[in-house]
Amino acid sequence: MNDFLNHKAFIDLNEPQKEAVKTLQGPLLVLSGAGTGKTRVLTARLANLLYSKTTKPWNILAVTFTNKAAKEMRTRLENLIGPSANSVWLGTFHSIAARILRENAELVGLTSNYTIITPDDQVRLLKQIMLDYDIDTKKFTPKAMSNLIAGWKDKGQKPEEVDNSSNDYFANGRAISIYKTYQLRLKTLNSADFGDLLLYNLNIFSDHPDVLTQYHSKLSYFLVDEYQDTNVIQYLWLRLLAEKSKNICCVGDDDQSIYGWRGAQVGNILKFEKDYPSATVIKLEENYRSTGRILEAANSVISNNKERLGKNLKTSSEQGEKIDLISVWDGLEEARKTSVEIENLFSNGLRHDQMAVLVRAGHQTRQFEERFVDIGIPYKVIGAKFYERLEIRDALAYLRVVQQPNDDLALERIINVPKRGIGTSTTSMIHSYARKKDISFFLATEELLMTDELRPNVKKTLRDLINQFIEWNRDSKEISHTDLTLKVLEESGYLFHWQNDKSIEGEGRLENLKELINAMSGFENLQGFLEHISLVMDGDSQAEAGEVSLMTLHAAKGLEFDVVFLPGWEEGLFPSQRSIDELGLAGLEEERRLAYVGITRARKRLFITFAANRQIHGLWQGSIPSRFISELPKQNLNENIEGNLGADASSYSQIEFDDSRNNISYGPGYFRAKQNKINGIDLYRAPKTQNEAFKSTAVFDNGQRVFHQKFGMGKVISSEGDKLNIFFDKAGEKRVISNFVKLIE
Numbered sequence: 001m002n003d004f005l006n007h008k009a010f011i012d013l014n015e016p017q018k019e020a021v022k023t024l025q026g027p028l029l030v031l032s033g034a035g036t037g038k039t040r041v042l043t044a045r046l047a048n049l050l051y052s053k054t055t056k057p058w059n060i061l062a063v064t065f066t067n068k069a070a071k072e073m074r075t076r077l078e079n080l081i082g083p084s085a086n087s088v089w090l091g092t093f094h095s096i097a098a099r100i101l102r103e104n105a106e107l108v109g110l111t112s113n114y115t116i117i118t119p120d121d122q123v124r125l126l127k128q129i130m131l132d133y134d135i136d137t138k139k140f141t142p143k144a145m146s147n148l149i150a151g152w153k154d155k156g157q158k159p160e161e162v163d164n165s166s167n168d169y170f171a172n173g174r175a176i177s178i179y180k181t182y183q184l185r186l187k188t189l190n191s192a193d194f195g196d197l198l199l200y201n202l203n204i205f206s207d208h209p210d211v212l213t214q215y216h217s218k219l220s221y222f223l224v225d226e227y228q229d230t231n232v233i234q235y236l237w238l239r240l241l242a243e244k245s246k247n248i249c250c251v252g253d254d255d256q257s258i259y260g261w262r263g264a265q266v267g268n269i270l271k272f273e274k275d276y277p278s279a280t281v282i283k284l285e286e287n288y289r290s291t292g293r294i295l296e297a298a299n300s301v302i303s304n305n306k307e308r309l310g311k312n313l314k315t316s317s318e319q320g321e322k323i324d325l326i327s328v329w330d331g332l333e334e335a336r337k338t339s340v341e342i343e344n345l346f347s348n349g350l351r352h353d354q355m356a357v358l359v360r361a362g363h364q365t366r367q368f369e370e371r372f373v374d375i376g377i378p379y380k381v382i383g384a385k386f387y388e389r390l391e392i393r394d395a396l397a398y399l400r401v402v403q404q405p406n407d408d409l410a411l412e413r414i415i416n417v418p419k420r421g422i423g424t425s426t427t428s429m430i431h432s433y434a435r436k437k438d439i440s441f442f443l444a445t446e447e448l449l450m451t452d453e454l455r456p457n458v459k460k461t462l463r464d465l466i467n468q469f470i471e472w473n474r475d476s477k478e479i480s481h482t483d484l485t486l487k488v489l490e491e492s493g494y495l496f497h498w499q500n501d502k503s504i505e506g507e508g509r510l511e512n513l514k515e516l517i518n519a520m521s522g523f524e525n526l527q528g529f530l531e532h533i534s535l536v537m538d539g540d541s542q543a544e545a546g547e548v549s550l551m552t553l554h555a556a557k558g559l560e561f562d563v564v565f566l567p568g569w570e571e572g573l574f575p576s577q578r579s580i581d582e583l584g585l586a587g588l589e590e591e592r593r594l595a596y597v598g599i600t601r602a603r604k605r606l607f608i609t610f611a612a613n614r615q616i617h618g619l620w621q622g623s624i625p626s627r628f629i630s631e632l633p634k635q636n637l638n639e640n641i642e643g644n645l646g647a648d649a650s651s652y653s654q655i656e657f658d659d660s661r662n663n664i665s666y667g668p669g670y671f672r673a674k675q676n677k678i679n680g681i682d683l684y685r686a687p688k689t690q691n692e693a694f695k696s697t698a699v700f701d702n703g704q705r706v707f708h709q710k711f712g713m714g715k716v717i718s719s720e721g722d723k724l725n726i727f728f729d730k731a732g733e734k735r736v737i738s739n740f741v742k743l744i745e
């Protein structure tokens, strides 16, 4: 007896939806337009699998696009089936892959407490490596290199699998080699970046078929939301996991594929039936989200795309109000007019959290934020990555070193934060020593502390810091992770540093640190929390009741709001000139799908604005209305156009814009090889291979005359490995590292 079929969550569905929820065995594809209930069907089907006792919760793997969506699905599932919902493997591709990697880390040379490095660490590490390669990092930026690597990883390519031709144009043909070095460095750091998570999973599955077999017996039902945005590696990963049971249900909409620039392949969804010839395919046509007019606008815009399966959505909801199309003079006026509309709606009883401003490029949020602050509209920027805040990154760096002393990137970041008088010459020296000996920064510091290489005051500071870390590490086994965090932040002087900061930001930063500790309390231990931070907090913060959401169109996928504002509908900005330049027609069609996603987020009201002038990179430019405006059905528009601003969008403007929200700022722990030579001794250039490192270490005999950059001339008394006891003419007997000593011929 399957009670779910009598459950309200089932009864309320329409016929094709019911059909999908009842189809529990074999491959199933639900390919349908926006707001037709795909996510709802996926959740109901999950519940049905458990209600009907078809399988156990821990045999189910469900993938959502964001962690927020996973959380929502889990809550709904919990309401339907109770706490056993917690045993379902439910999360994003990244979070599930991180778990599988943790279970098998040693198979790829990591340990189970490996760290997932954040994008800014990734860029810092790449910068170090690129400087070692003598690459001009102004011409070939580390950020671009990290994108290149991410692209290869998204295609499932290890360094040795990358096609040589894709190497030619970047970093003087050394990109693949940099990729290789980067992977080696990550391994010595016991770290993985985001792209590695799935790549390592794939390597494990292909190199260890027994492990894959284990997962085949563990996981036998698969559910995937937003399937149109899976990339090559996600696709391969799913195929491998589901190849045995073939109980895989994917839902998606080809018209909403908006991550092509990140390697998403809309083709994955289109070839589902080829991959699984016995697949059941169900189409849903009724949209339950939006009013008739909003839906007509969405249908009308997307019908201009050539590359699509083609489907029309219908709704039984009322036609609703017309779409407001508003022209403004510039971005300031756009923010002002938008805020006026928000205030009107609010005074008519609509909650702020039912309104959203969806922008094409991250930097567009700034003017709205400023305006909202000025007039007191509560708002939240969704997608401002939690860990990208300076104070959060610093605090996490401390915790990462406590958790794993060999986390070099984290230690380098905070070694002089707050300021302790440890300058770049010291860090360069430690770094160079670490690289030469192929040991971690932490160990190198410990070793150097046994010598006289460091100035006495620096030595004392570093010794204290190292001892603190050792003590915090001990504490971490005894006290709760929240107490530990507070202790670390206090004893390191980090809290005091911000308490003493009199800028407006200082206070906000303390608040954020408090929020960090609050957020931690929901986790069992530090490791769990750190993993959560690097995966889950990633762009997933939720608007609280009463806050207007500000976010990019990309981040809005799957969400819905009563009222949606779509600003900046101008050629160059939207559609993005860069997309068109880089991908031509395909780029334009992806932009149009983005417009379709934006329009279909709205339930009741939609406002579209465009400005006559935009300030781009500090320069004012005249702008032309987006061609998408001319694709909206006129009869559904309430046009509020001033002067001749509503001219037809028939030509392109050549606006350059920058939609990267990742303005990487280098932390104080970051150091560059500015002063890489002291007295002819190359302090910075790291050895390319371990062998080279050994070769460059000269062997000193007792009695030899040497020169040390700090202590001057002296004579070797004895040596032990690379540590020498030298009697210096002026400084007396000292213990130093052979690398910092030059032989006097």
Ligand code: ATP
Pocket: 012, 013, 014, 017, 033, 034, 035, 036, 037, 038, 039, 040, 041, 253, 256, 287, 288, 289, 557, 558, 559, 560, 600
């Ligand atoms: P998107 O393509 O944007 O991800 P979707 O296809 O996943 O959309 P859902 O988010 O599942 O659509 O559903 C859209 C809205 O319609 C939700 O508010 C949902 O609760 C509602 N809905 C879906 N099916 C029904 C139904 N049979 N009866 C009433 N409301 C429904």
Ligand code: MG
Pocket: 038, 039, 040, 225, 558
């Ligand atoms: Mg959905």
